[in-house]
Amino acid sequence: MKPTKFRCVVIVAALGWCCSDAAADPLNCSLSQYRAVPGLTAVADASALTVTWDGDRNQELRLRLGIREGTPTIQDLSVRRRGGAWASLATNVTPEFRVASGIRRMDNQSLEGLRKNGITNITKEIFDKWGWDTFWDAPLHVPGDEGDLKRQTPGVPRKPEEVKRATAVYRADRCEVATDGTRVSVVFPGVSLGVFAGRLQFTVYKGTNLIRQEVIASTMEYPVAYKYDSGLKGLSIGSGTRMSWRDTADNPQSYWFGGAANERESPLKTRNRVVIAEFGGAGSIAAFPPPHNFFWARESARNLGYNWYRKDSNTSFSFGIRQAEDEEETGIQGNFALYSARPGTEQHMPVFYYVSGEAADAARDAVLAFTHGDHFPSIPGYQVMNHHYHMALGARLRAAGSADAEIEDLAAIRAVGINIVSPIETVGLNPRSLKPRPDAETLEIRRFQIEGARRHSDKDFLVLPNDEFYDSFYGGHTDLLYSRHTYWRYGRQPGQPLTEAIEPYGQVYNLGSAADQLEMVKRENILVSYPHPRSKNNTGFPDGFKDKDYFKDPSFLSIGYRWGMGIDRSERRLCEYRCLTLLDDISNWQADLPTPPKYLLAISEVQEQTALDDIYASAPVSYLHLASVPGPDDPTPVLDTLKRGDFFVTSGEVLVPSYSVQGTGSHRTIVADVEWTFPLDFVEVVWGDGQRTDRQIISTTSLPAFGKKHFEIPFDATGKKWVRFAAWDTAGNGAAVQPIKLNLPVK
Numbered sequence: 001m002k003p004t005k006f007r008c009v010v011i012v013a014a015l016g017w018c019c020s021d022a023a024a025d026p027l028n029c030s031l032s033q034y035r036a037v038p039g040l041t042a043v044a045d046a047s048a049l050t051v052t053w054d055g056d057r058n059q060e061l062r063l064r065l066g067i068r069e070g071t072p073t074i075q076d077l078s079v080r081r082r083g084g085a086w087a088s089l090a091t092n093v094t095p096e097f098r099v100a101s102g103i104r105r106m107d108n109q110s111l112e113g114l115r116k117n118g119i120t121n122i123t124k125e126i127f128d129k130w131g132w133d134t135f136w137d138a139p140l141h142v143p144g145d146e147g148d149l150k151r152q153t154p155g156v157p158r159k160p161e162e163v164k165r166a167t168a169v170y171r172a173d174r175c176e177v178a179t180d181g182t183r184v185s186v187v188f189p190g191v192s193l194g195v196f197a198g199r200l201q202f203t204v205y206k207g208t209n210l211i212r213q214e215v216i217a218s219t220m221e222y223p224v225a226y227k228y229d230s231g232l233k234g235l236s237i238g239s240g241t242r243m244s245w246r247d248t249a250d251n252p253q254s255y256w257f258g259g260a261a262n263e264r265e266s267p268l269k270t271r272n273r274v275v276i277a278e279f280g281g282a283g284s285i286a287a288f289p290p291p292h293n294f295f296w297a298r299e300s301a302r303n304l305g306y307n308w309y310r311k312d313s314n315t316s317f318s319f320g321i322r323q324a325e326d327e328e329e330t331g332i333q334g335n336f337a338l339y340s341a342r343p344g345t346e347q348h349m350p351v352f353y354y355v356s357g358e359a360a361d362a363a364r365d366a367v368l369a370f371t372h373g374d375h376f377p378s379i380p381g382y383q384v385m386n387h388h389y390h391m392a393l394g395a396r397l398r399a400a401g402s403a404d405a406e407i408e409d410l411a412a413i414r415a416v417g418i419n420i421v422s423p424i425e426t427v428g429l430n431p432r433s434l435k436p437r438p439d440a441e442t443l444e445i446r447r448f449q450i451e452g453a454r455r456h457s458d459k460d461f462l463v464l465p466n467d468e469f470y471d472s473f474y475g476g477h478t479d480l481l482y483s484r485h486t487y488w489r490y491g492r493q494p495g496q497p498l499t500e501a502i503e504p505y506g507q508v509y510n511l512g513s514a515a516d517q518l519e520m521v522k523r524e525n526i527l528v529s530y531p532h533p534r535s536k537n538n539t540g541f542p543d544g545f546k547d548k549d550y551f552k553d554p555s556f557l558s559i560g561y562r563w564g565m566g567i568d569r570s571e572r573r574l575c576e577y578r579c580l581t582l583l584d585d586i587s588n589w590q591a592d593l594p595t596p597p598k599y600l601l602a603i604s605e606v607q608e609q610t611a612l613d614d615i616y617a618s619a620p621v622s623y624l625h626l627a628s629v630p631g632p633d634d635p636t637p638v639l640d641t642l643k644r645g646d647f648f649v650t651s652g653e654v655l656v657p658s659y660s661v662q663g664t665g666s667h668r669t670i671v672a673d674v675e676w677t678f679p680l681d682f683v684e685v686v687w688g689d690g691q692r693t694d695r696q697i698i699s700t701t702s703l704p705a706f707g708k709k710h711f712e713i714p715f716d717a718t719g720k721k722w723v724r725f726a727a728w729d730t731a732g733n734g735a736a737v738q739p740i741k742l743n744l745p746v747k
Contacts, residue, residue, distance in 0.1 A: 024066040024075065025047075026047065027044065027066055027067055028173070029044040029176070030175070030176045031044060035179045036179075037179060037184075040179075040182060040183075040184060041053070042186075048066040049175060049186060051184055051186065055207070055208060055355070056207060056209055057356075058081060059079055059081060060080050061204070062077070062078045062086065063202065063204060064076040065175065065186055067172050067173070068092075070171045071094050071170040072170060074090055074093045074095075076091050077091075079357040080357060081357060089277075089282055089284075089355065092234060093233060093235050095168070095200060096231050096232065096320065097193055097229070097349060098167050098230075099166055099193050099195075099226055099227070099229075099349075100163060100228075101165075101195050101224050101225065101226035101227075101341075102139025102140050102158070102164075102225050103162050103223060104137065104223040105131075105154065106134050106137075106154070107135060107153050107334075109135065109136055109536045109539070110130060110131070110133075110539035113536070113537050114126070114540045116475060117541070117543070130534070132340040132568065133340075133535045133539075134337055134566050135297055135335060135337060136153055136334050136335055137334070137335075137338075138333075138335065139337070139338055140163055140227075140326065141158065141326055141336065142157070142160050142162070144156045145158075153334055166194030168200075168215060170191055171192070172188040172190045172191075173189075174189070175187060175188050181701025182205065183203055183679065184203070184204055187199050188200045188201075193215055193217055193349075195224055195341075196217035196218065196226075197217055197218065198217025198347075199215070199217070200216075201214050203730075207679075208704070209356055210679070211354075212350050212351075212730065213232075213352075214230075214348055214349055214350035215230075216349075218344055218347060219343065221343070224340075224341040224343075225338040226338055226341055226347075227325070227338050227339065230349060230350070231287060231319050232285075232287070232353075233318040234316050234318065235277060236315060237311075237315055237317055240281065241277070241279055242254050242278050243277060243317075244277075244361075245270040245271070245276065246270060246364070247270070248269050248271055248303050249271075252361075255309065257317060261311050261312060262312070265322065267305035267322060267324070268305055268307040269303045269306075270305075272364075272367075272368055273291070273294075273306045274307070274364055275288075275319055276360040276363050277309075277319055282357075283358060284355075284359060284362075285353055285356075286353065286356070286364065286367045287353055288307075288321065288352050288354070288367055290352070290731040290733070291374075291651070292563060292617055292620075292651045292733055293563055293567065293571070294306070294321070294323075295617055296337050296339055296564045297337065297562065297565045298606070298618070299390065299606060300327060300332055300606060300607060301613040301614050302327070302328075302329075302613055302614075303613060304328055306321055308321070308322045320351055337566060340566045341569075342570070345568065346570050347570055374617070375616070376416060376652045381657075382623045382624060383419055383420050383626045383629055383638075384419055384621050385602070385622045385624050385638070386603070386604055386621045387424075387466070387481070387560075387602065387603050387622070388422065388468070389421060389423040389424065389604045390424065390426075390604075390605065390608075391407065391423045391607065392607075392608070393423045393449050393452055393465065394445035394449025394450075395425065395445050395448075397448040397451075397452040398445055403451040403452040403454075403455050405452075407452070408611070409609050409610070412609055413609075413615060414461055419460055419461050419462065419629055421462070422464040422481065423453075423464075423465065423466070424466050424479055425446065425449050425465070425467050425468070426468050427467045427468065427490060428469060428470040428471050428472075428490040439489045442489060442490070447505060449465040453465035453632055457631070462629045462630065462632060462638070464481065464482070464635055465485075466481050467479065467480045469517075472517065473512075473514040474517060474550055474551070475545050476530070476536075476537045476541045478528050479528065479530070479531050479560075480521070480527075480528060481526065481557070481639060481642070482524065482635075483524070483527075483634075483639045484634075485633075486520070486526065487509065488508060488511055488520060489508060491511070491512060492510035492511055492516055493510075493512070496510050496512075498520075518549070518550045521550075521553075522555060527557040528557060529557050529558045529559070529560060530542055530559045531560040531603050531605070532605065533559045533560065533578070534578050535565040535566070542582075542586070543585075546586070546589050552590065552593060553595075554643070557598065557642055558598055558599040558601035559579065559582060559598060559599075559600060560601060561601060561602050561603065561620060562579070562602065562603050562619055572681075572728060573728055574732060583600055584693040587693075587721075587722045587724075587739045588690050591688060591721035596644075597645070597738070597739045598739075599642070599645050599738045601622055602619065602620040602622040604618065605619070606618055620649055620652075621650060622647045622648070622649050623649075623650060623657075624638065625641060625647060648737045650735035653677045653729060654676045654677075654727050654733055655675040655676070655735055656673065656674055656675075657673055658671075658672065658673040659725060661715070661723060663715075667714075667717075668714075668715040668716075669715060670685050670711070670713040670715050671711070671713075672727075673708070674727045676708075676729055677706055677729075678729040678733060679729060680701075681700060681728050681729055682697050682699050682728055683728075684697045684727075685698075685713055685723060685724075687724075688720070690721050698711075721741065721742055722739045722740060722741050723739065724736065
């Protein structure tokens with residue numbers, strides 16, 4: 001279809017515009033993909049495109065876009081109470097994007113995992129398969145040749161010329177407008193951003209005051225890792241203008257632009273990742289990143305300052321979102337891997353704005369509603385679990401000399417709505433020195449871990465004292481989830497029994513092989529999970545042992561689910577390339593086994609943390625279909641729920657409180673109840689035939705924010721051996737239920 005060009009001149013006064021367009025470039029704007037929706041309209045004239053839509057809280061919004069000397073410009077951003085007078089919050093402001101990029105390197109832990117798989121020659125093909133999901137990398141750390149970093153990352157010291165920094169340059173000469181359900185996007189081509197080239201896009205959503213501003217760009221350089229900052233530049237300072245935020249202790253803070261102009265952006269460590277520009281009595285604009293996929297994998301949840309402002313002059317300022325360039329004071333060297341940009345993939349670099357006719361506090365409350373106030377909401381009949389916290393519970397209690405010592409991490413985790421927490425202790429190696437631990441120390445730490453978990457649990461809060469088996473006999477790292485208190489040691493000697501009595505611990509297992517490990521797992525009703533598959537020491541696994549009996553055994557429950565580990569901003573789903581693809585691969589590998597499928601188990605990977613940390617954003621959770629929290633001495637109901645796969649994983653914004661596969665034979669129906677906060681993008685039914693994976697994607701862009709829907713999706717099961725369901729929103733958040741084998745009884 002030939003694009004339709006709208007060049008009609010609209011009388012400015014009739015629409016209430018007060019700003020001058022004298023300096024605006026002529027605007028060629030194609031509306032061929034646009035269609036009017038009640039409460040959401042776009043109108044173009046010779047110099048501007050005006051998008052008007054119904055927001056929330058009885059408000060209407062208006063975004064007027066143009067081009068000035070090739071730069072896409074927000075000529076006016078206004079808000080009003082329905083039927084009232086427009087209040088202009090921003091005029092002639094421009095989007096600001098900055099990027100810093102470096103070279104992606106594969107870490108030593110990944111190389112170790114590949115060596116165990118017999119792979120020693122790291123060709124480009126091998127790197128492209130395994131190298132993008134590296135963990136121990138810090139591409140902006142120059143020279144990066146000291147201490148732990150040198151040990152973890154080959155190929156250092158880095159050279160200063162590897163790091164490239166740039167601010168977006170715009171050469172737009174047109175725009176394109178498209179309707180998708182009840183949202184409208186406006187695209188401006190011609191963006192250059194360092195090693196990237198692409199387009200700028202604004203998206204607005206009927207029924208909410210959200211605006212998504214993003215650069216969508218790709219690079220052909222190789223191998224690129226990067227971070228980005230974004231925001232708005234050139235907002236006016238008036239007598240009532242201020243920046244508003246909460247500090248990490250949740251205290252209200254303000255800046256009224258009374259200081260001198262800034263030479264560069266001023267970082268802000270804000271609570272909930274939100275900063276708000278308030279314009280006297282006219283209203284407010286809040287800026288915030290996507291709550292989860294803005295972050296790559298780290299071993300810390302420390303708030304590094306994810307917002308910024310900059311006083312550019314006495315009359316104008318800028319503000320937005322940012323990523324730091326290193327771990328700053330956390331003391332964790334070498335783990336700041338950035339995003340991965342596979343050549344040719346479209347990398348999305350978004351920032352969200354919430355535009356309000358109210359003051360900053362009301363705008364902040366509206367923003368926090370999208371993440372339930374950074375709290376995992378309760379669902380009747382469900383318990384919220386997270387696994388694989390590196391808080392060194394037993395080691396810290398042992399050092400304190402008492403199992404009653406305070407562990408502030410537990411209170412901080414409990415405060416975000418998690419009521420089953422599974423801290424793991426590292427067995428076999430000391431996680432700090434990576435040297436073997438003496439047996440006596442290992443057993444004593446385990447004793448403090450068990451007793452500390454018993455004392456720190458409560459009627460509605462369960463601490464599960466579990467282990468991470470470094471250098472597992474299975475391959476890589478394996479997590480052990482215990483149904484009863486079990487002691488074991490690494491390194492069974494010839495002639496040494498599998499178990500022996502050692503006071504005060506009772507029966508202690510001596511493990512020297514995969515067969516020993518499996519025997520203990522079966523005797524003690526232990527579940528095994530693989531915490532970071534295809535990354536770190538587990539690179540090349542579980543692929544490398546997919547045919548082993550211990551992996552096929554039902555005791556091998558799950559793989560860890562957490563975004564990051566080389567997150568790629570072309571992903572539409574959290575941990576799409578590494579976790580979800582692997583889950584589907586495993587479901588196909590084991591499609592014909594008469595055993596339940598493997599599952600996704602949400603993990604943290606974060607070390608010690610406090611209430612000041614950004615815990616909610618750093619890790620997903622699992623919602624277990626479990627009526628109540630069991631006591632610390634018999635967590636069997638938790639493990640039984642996990643074994644049934646009766647749980648879903650989620651970032652927190654999308655929930656699936658009810659799900660089933662109904663029907664028999666080839667005529668099945670996927671039935672699911674879904675709840676969400678951010679506008680929902682799509683739901684999907686994913687299946688496999690034992691060889692390949694396929695899916696049906698159902699667009700949900702016509703549904704409003706903060707919605708609920710009951711889905712009944714007909715499903716032809718002919719030739720299909722397993723199926724799963726997931727839902728994803730516009731901020732990349734989502735929820736995924738566990739796969740169900742179609743040849744096993746449906747529970």
